[in-house]
Amino acid sequence: xxxxxxxxxxxxxxxxxxxxxxxxxxxxxxxxxxxxxxxxxxxxxxxxxxxxxxxxxxxxxxxxxxxxxxxxxxxxxxxxxxxxxxxxxxxxxxxxxxxxxxxxxxxxxxxxxxxxxxxxxxxxxxxxxxxxxxxxxxxxxxxxxxxxxxxxxxxxxxxxxxxxxxxxxxxxxxxxxxxxxxxxxxxxxxxxxxxxxxxxxxxxxxxxxxxxxxxxxxxxxxxxxxxxxxxxxxxxxxxxxxxxxx
Amino acid sequence: xxxxxxxxxxxxxxxxxxxxxxxxxxxxxxxxxxxxxxxxxxxxxxxxxxxxxxxxxxxxxxxxxxxxxxxxxxxxxxxxxxxxxxxxxxxxxxxxxxxxxxxxxxxxxxxxxx
Numbered sequence: 464x465x466x467x468x469x470x471x472x473x474x475x476x477x478x479x480x481x482x483x484x485x486x487x488x489x490x491x492x493x494x495x496x497x498x499x500x501x502x503x504x505x506x507x508x509x510x511x512x513x514x515x516x517x518x519x520x521x522x523x524x525x526x527x528x529x530x531x532x533x534x535x536x537x538x539x540x541x542x543x544x545x546x547x548x549x550x551x552x553x554x555x556x557x558x559x560x561x562x563x564x565x566x567x568x569x570x571x572x573x574x575x576x577x578x579x580x581x582x583x584x585x586x587x588x589x590x591x592x593x594x595x596x597x598x599x600x601x602x603x604x605x606x607x608x609x610x611x612x613x614x615x616x617x618x619x620x621x622x623x624x625x626x627x628x629x630x631x632x633x634x635x636x637x638x639x640x641x642x643x644x645x646x647x648x649x650x651x652x653x654x655x656x657x658x659x660x661x662x663x664x665x666x667x668x669x670x671x672x673x674x675x676x677x678x679x680x681x682x683x684x685x686x687x688x689x690x691x692x693x694x695x696x697x698x699x700x701x702x703x704x705x706x707x708x709x
Numbered sequence: 710x711x712x713x714x715x716x717x718x719x720x721x722x723x724x725x726x727x728x729x730x731x732x733x734x735x736x737x738x739x740x741x742x743x744x745x746x747x748x749x750x751x752x753x754x755x756x757x758x759x760x761x762x763x764x765x766x767x768x769x770x771x772x773x774x775x776x777x778x779x780x781x782x783x784x785x786x787x788x789x790x791x792x793x794x795x796x797x798x799x800x801x802x803x804x805x806x807x808x809x810x811x812x813x814x815x816x817x818x819x820x821x822x823x
Contacts (some may be wrong), residue, residue, distance in 0.1 A: 540746060563748045565751045566746065571775050572771065572775070582818050594751065595746060595748035595749070623766040623768060
């Protein structure tokens with residue numbers, strides 16, 4: 464077991480709110496400079512930049528984790544992480560059929576660029592990606608689990624898309640094993656307000672939408688890394704976050 | 710009085726509303742829509758409508774701009790952060806607030822513009 468610096472919540476230029484400079488190579492390069500070792504790409508309701516992201520992470524020596532920031536039917540944001548690129552792309556297809564189709568207005572929300580390994584544009588998603596899906600929050604862990612992944616509520620300390628702002632509390636009956644805080648300093652405060660959180664893994668990631676928001680490495684997760692491979696580390700990460708704290 | 714199309718300013722005069730920002734006061738209010746899930750509002754609200762909501766995060770302004778509503782009316786005393794209001798001002802989004810709950814608010818606005 465060794466500690467690994469992680470950032471498990473970032474956006475690429477495919478998210479409309481993601482800066483167009485957030486190409487897979489820029490993102491991986493910047494995260495590497497910041498000292499991150501395990502990096503997830505979690506665009507809104509899509510995994511379509513994950514193939515290029517994998518190639519970019521390889522270039523910069525990072526362990527890539529394919530992911531998605533899912534918008535539930537209640538407009539709660541949930542970070543989903545997968546063991547393999549293939550699993551993430553299968554999940555992407557499942558979610559695509561369940562997204563609310565609202566045309567993206569690029570002038571207001573920004574462009575949604577699908578990029579290749581060399582950061583070239585190979586397509587655009589025409590529908591506004593962060594719109595709600597018809598997937599209820601309580602269905603998310605099971606659905607993500609079906610693809611071998613894990614999921615947990617994103618930035619519960621934020622008003623926009625945070626589960627506590629929307630539901631008024633942390634749902635006790637949904638089998639989450641982790642939660643994300645934007646600001647790790649607020650952990651004690653949240654644990655006191657919602658004691659259930661004491662039993663869950665607490666993750667704090669950057670939610671970077673532009674290069675400046677990529678944080679210097681600060682938080683680690685202990686991972687079983689023998690025999691070492693990036694596939695093994697991903698599985699170890701999902702195992703660790705996928706079970707409650709003992 | 711029998712109502713009809715009226716401007717945002719006229720609405721302000723006649724109802725228990727307070728303007729949080731009013732960059733486009735003469736905009737006609739042609740109808741209304743109420744909802745708090747932004748995705749639904751994006752798919753349904755029409756240009757010129759007054760949008761009644763309790764949502765207060767920064768995305769409210771983007772959705773109001775996209776749908777080109779005549780004003781956002783925040784129910785039950787909800788307000789927006791000064792930063793968000795600044796954005797609303799620059800995007801020409803009228804933002805009003807009222808102590809009334811959304812249902813009563815819709816009823817009174819509806820009576821006026823019917």
